Amino acid sequence: MDGIAQSLGIIFSLGGLGVLFIGALLGIVVGALPGLGPSIGLSLLIPFTYSMSPELSMLLMISLYVSAEYGGSISAILLSTPGTAAAAATAIDGYAMSQKGRANEAISISLTASTIGGILGGLALLLLAMPLAALALSFGPAGYFAVGLFGLTSVAALSGGSLIKGLLCAALGLALATVGIDPIAGTPRFTFGHFELYEGVPFLAALIGLFAVSEAFALAEKHARGQGMDKSGVGHVFMSLGLWRETWRSMLSGSVIGTLLGILPGVGGNIACWVARDYARARSKGSEAFGAGAPNGVAAPEAANNATVGGALVPMLALGVPGSPTTAIMMGALIMHGLHPGPQLFAEQPALVYAILLGVILAAVVQYIVGSIFLPVLARTVLLPDGVIAAGILCFAVLGAYAIRNLMFDVWLTMGFGVLGYMMKKFSFPVAPVILAMVLGYLIESNYRTALVSSRGDYTVFVTDPISVLFLLLSLASILVPIWRAWGPRGRTARRVSA
Amino acid sequence: MQSSTNAAMGRTFGARMRRAVSAACLAVAGVAAATAMSASPARAEFPEKPVTLVVWSGAGGALDTYGRKLAELLEKDAGWTVKVDNRPGGSGAVGMSQIATQPADGYNILVLTGTLTFGIAQGLIPFKVDDLRLLRAMQSEPSSLAVLADSPFKSVDDFVGYMKEHPNELRVGGHSSGGFHQYMLYQLMKQGGFESGWVPHDASGKVTLALLGKHLDAAMMTPSTGLSQVKSGEIRLLGVTTEERSPFLPDAPTFAEQGYDLTGAIWRGIAVKAGTPDDVVASIQTAIDKVTASEDWKTFQEQQFQDSPDWAEEEFTKQVKKDLEEQSEFLKAAGFVQ
Numbered sequence: 102m103d104g105i106a107q108s109l110g111i112i113f114s115l116g117g118l119g120v121l122f123i124g125a126l127l128g129i130v131v132g133a134l135p136g137l138g139p140s141i142g143l144s145l146l147i148p149f150t151y152s153m154s155p156e157l158s159m160l161l162m163i164s165l166y167v168s169a170e171y172g173g174s175i176s177a178i179l180l181s182t183p184g185t186a187a188a189a190a191t192a193i194d195g196y197a198m199s200q201k202g203r204a205n206e207a208i209s210i211s212l213t214a215s216t217i218g219g220i221l222g223g224l225a226l227l228l229l230a231m232p233l234a235a236l237a238l239s240f241g242p243a244g245y246f247a248v249g250l251f252g253l254t255s256v257a258a259l260s261g262g263s264l265i266k267g268l269l270c271a272a273l274g275l276a277l278a279t280v281g282i283d284p285i286a287g288t289p290r291f292t293f294g295h296f297e298l299y300e301g302v303p304f305l306a307a308l309i310g311l312f313a314v315s316e317a318f319a320l321a322e323k324h325a326r327g328q329g330m331d332k333s334g335v336g337h338v339f340m341s342l343g344l345w346r347e348t349w350r351s352m353l354s355g356s357v358i359g360t361l362l363g364i365l366p367g368v369g370g371n372i373a374c375w376v377a378r379d380y381a382r383a384r385s386k387g388s389e390a391f392g393a394g395a396p397n398g399v400a401a402p403e404a405a406n407n408a409t410v411g412g413a414l415v416p417m418l419a420l421g422v423p424g425s426p427t428t429a430i431m432m433g434a435l436i437m438h439g440l441h442p443g444p445q446l447f448a449e450q451p452a453l454v455y456a457i458l459l460g461v462i463l464a465a466v467v468q469y470i471v472g473s474i475f476l477p478v479l480a481r482t483v484l485l486p487d488g489v490i491a492a493g494i495l496c497f498a499v500l501g502a503y504a505i506r507n508l509m510f511d512v513w514l515t516m517g518f519g520v521l522g523y524m525m526k527k528f529s530f531p532v533a534p535v536i537l538a539m540v541l542g543y544l545i546e547s548n549y550r551t552a553l554v555s556s557r558g559d560y561t562v563f564v565t566d567p568i569s570v571l572f573l574l575l576s577l578a579s580i581l582v583p584i585w586r587a588w589g590p591r592g593r594t595a596r597r598v599s600a
Numbered sequence: 601m602q603s604s605t606n607a608a609m610g611r612t613f614g615a616r617m618r619r620a621v622s623a624a625c626l627a628v629a630g631v632a633a634a635t636a637m638s639a640s641p642a643r644a645e646f647p648e649k650p651v652t653l654v655v656w657s658g659a660g661g662a663l664d665t666y667g668r669k670l671a672e673l674l675e676k677d678a679g680w681t682v683k684v685d686n687r688p689g690g691s692g693a694v695g696m697s698q699i700a701t702q703p704a705d706g707y708n709i710l711v712l713t714g715t716l717t718f719g720i721a722q723g724l725i726p727f728k729v730d731d732l733r734l735l736r737a738m739q740s741e742p743s744s745l746a747v748l749a750d751s752p753f754k755s756v757d758d759f760v761g762y763m764k765e766h767p768n769e770l771r772v773g774g775h776s777s778g779g780f781h782q783y784m785l786y787q788l789m790k791q792g793g794f795e796s797g798w799v800p801h802d803a804s805g806k807v808t809l810a811l812l813g814k815h816l817d818a819a820m821m822t823p824s825t826g827l828s829q830v831k832s833g834e835i836r837l838l839g840v841t842t843e844e845r846s847p848f849l850p851d852a853p854t855f856a857e858q859g860y861d862l863t864g865a866i867w868r869g870i871a872v873k874a875g876t877p878d879d880v881v882a883s884i885q886t887a888i889d890k891v892t893a894s895e896d897w898k899t900f901q902e903q904q905f906q907d908s909p910d911w912a913e914e915e916f917t918k919q920v921k922k923d924l925e926e927q928s929e930f931l932k933a934a935g936f937v938q
Contacts, residue, residue: 140658140659140660141659143659144659144660144686147659147668148668148684151672237809237813238809238812238813239813240813241810241813241815242815282691282724283777284777284800284802285777285800286777286936287722287776287777287778287779287800287936288722288936289724296689296690296691296693296694296697296724296725296726297689297690297694299689299690299691299693299724300688300689300690366803366805366806366809367803367806416805416809420808420809420812420828420829421826421827421828421829422805422808422809422825422826423660423805424805426658426659426660427660428660429659429660429661429805430659430660431660432660433659433660433661433664433665433668436665436903436904437665437668437669437672439899439900439903441827441828441903442828443827443828443829444828444832445828445831445832506687506688506689506694507685507686507687508689508694547802551799551800551801554797554798554799554800555771555773555799555815555816557768557797
């Protein structure tokens with residue numbers, strides 16, 4: 102217990118609180134800028150952490166990580182340009198809300214949900230790190246494949262008006278996910294000799310292009326035609342009692358989903374946000390217009406993407422193996438201080454471990470404070486004329502695209518996706534299924550094939566692995582339940598509303 | 601393998617494109633180098649301006665950690681100003697082309713690993729070893745045959761004996777497809793006379809997780825990938841591919857002492873573009889000597905469980921060319937390249 106007392110001493114020192122606030126402020130900014138996510142933010146921080154104590158450097162990094170996961174939703178809600186991949190799901194209902202003049206509510210929901218998600222994810226890390234690590238280990242390739250497939254079933258929910266169009270877009274995303282070095286054979290596929298494509302079509306280029314660039318084109322067009330959108334400022338970030346009553350369940354379910362998917366290496370927030378949104382939608386009684394500005398469509402993914410932070414730290418602290426690119430950077434920083442994360446760190450450096458564990462929770466609280474001070478100011482950007490916003494989005498989109506790998510190739514690719522996204526909007530094809538399928542395509546394919554290589558071609562591996570069976574059944578349920586509902590007595594009205 | 605014709609077509613087309621791209625790169629670089637040289641007739645002591653370390657992987661991970669430590673110590677011990685620039689992608693080809701498009705003046709130093717030779721042999725990296733001056737190999741890590749503590753195998757012989765009687769039965773895997781660890785397993789297969797499949801993983805951390813979660817029966821991995829578990833005894837190393845027992849792992853036997861001629865290590869080091877003048881290279885070597893002599897560097901290497909090959913240019917280049925030859929043979933025999 103000495104460790105806890107010592108770590109609290111560090112956190113509540115001037116330096117501790119200072120780095121938490123600085124981290125939160127930086128995190129919100131790098132999160133909100135498209136393309137600059139938590140990984141880039143952390144790698145820019147590394148040189149500054151050399152001279153700090155390991156505890157303070159971890160607090161700074163955690164605070165930035167937590168807030169960056171949140172910051173992505175600000176631009177997603179106000180400008181339909183998700184700042185991070187994990188905020189893509191928020192863009193759908195968040196932007197719809199802000200176009201209806203409910204930006205203030207959407208922002209308050211996302212900040213509150215993110216904070217609750219961060220705290221619950223942190224509590225799970227603090228209290229359940231070892232059992233959660235054991236759970237993460239029980240996922241084999243068959244299990245990962247089934248989780249990916251389960252995620253893919255939420256395409257239907259993202260399809261908007263036409264399921265056919267949704268499926269077409271998902272097929273496009275899956276096709277794009279096959280570009281790159283074959284995960285099993287090790288040879289390049291569909292790269293046309295461009296080594297820039299060995300690691301696949303950069304997911305962030307597609308995200309920035311399809312969401313941000315296409316929206317900039319659409320805004321510029323509207324501006325030219327003089328059809329401005331409804332402007333609404335953000336006065337404060339406190340949720341009304343009614344909103345609390347409406348969304349608290351989604352925040353809880355989102356937090357649980359986020360924590361659980363966060364512990365799985367290669368899954369994390371990019372997938373958790375979609376699964377959480379889909380769960381909230383399935384649970385709603387069809388009375389709410391998901392896709393057209395449902396508060397729960399903001400609350401669930403926002404709670405989930407922040408809860409993944411606590412989850413993602415589980416494999417690093419409990420096993421000494423980083424579960425995500427972001428935690429790999431944090432682990433690198435610890436190594437620079439001569440420390441090796443892992444179970445023995447609990448005995449060797451209890452103060453550091455508890456500073457990390459409690460830091461996640463406190464970083465979520467600090468994020469709420471910093472957010473409530475700065476959001477009303479930041480949100481003034483939406484009051485600018487549409488043409489200015491469009492130019493601004495394009496600037497940051499290019500910057501973000503270049504920041505992915507410092508390659509102009511990625512910038513051109515992003516612009517290409519922007520044109521594609523604009524045309525898709527014109528013909529009312531939804532862009533979200535493309536993103537979702539791109540995220541999941543590689544996960545599904547590589548694990549499907551790894552499972553078969555491990556079982557020497559025996560397909561029963563998918564039904565003998567308990568986790569695989571569980572998620573395959575869940576996938577089946579998530580396809581069949583909506584069909585059953587559509588045939589039921591309330592079917593027709595529900596279908597019209599959820600469209 | 602029904603996609604092999606497609607892949608072959610892709611490769612010829614790809615090769616032509618790559619030739620065109622590298623030709624263009626070289627042309628640009630040539631012009632740039634010529635201007636740089638004419639601009640500085642009398643060269644003062646190198647470096648006159650900040651030096652960039654181009655790390656060919658993303659932030660986080662062993663190569664990046666090495667590059668950043670090197671940057672820190674070059675500033676501290678040699679008085680340089682150093683910027684770290686991560687250029688991940690293309691199995692290292694992105695980082696290499698970044699070097700190729702800059703002047704050969706030593707201000708852009710590539711931080712790279714032994715996967716260089718696999719990338720070239722597999723045709724993924726459209727450059728030759730001769731496009732670089734390989735200055736110094738500073739870290740190296742072996743591979744090892746790892747099992748869980750409760751596995752029945754206590755030695756390499758146990759494992760080989762079982763595999764001979766039950767070909768392909770165990771799930772053996774490791775990081776990447778057609779890379780260093782699979783190459784080590786392939787050599788063991790040849791010597792032990794057994795057949796084994798290979799379950800590739802796209803990140804080395806996932807190999808440890810798969811082993812711990814019993815999704816693999818045995819793994820070929822760098823010992824430091826599962827450092828906590830190796831230290832605690834949860835993971836047992838049956839054989840390590842060093843010539844002598846590593847001082848970091850005195851309890852882990854080598855393959856050599858068990859009668860297998862299996863040694864190999866993946867190095868990490870630095871290189872500059874071919875054509876960099878000798879006096880600049882000499883200045884870089886002096887600075888690296890200062891780093892490797894420092895206490896900070898020695899402590900870092902120990903904490904990281906890293907061997908220090910400290911090969912200078914001549915030995916480094918010889919070693920890399922030998923690796924390339926042997927690995928090309930393996931990749932052909934194992935069907936990765938025609």
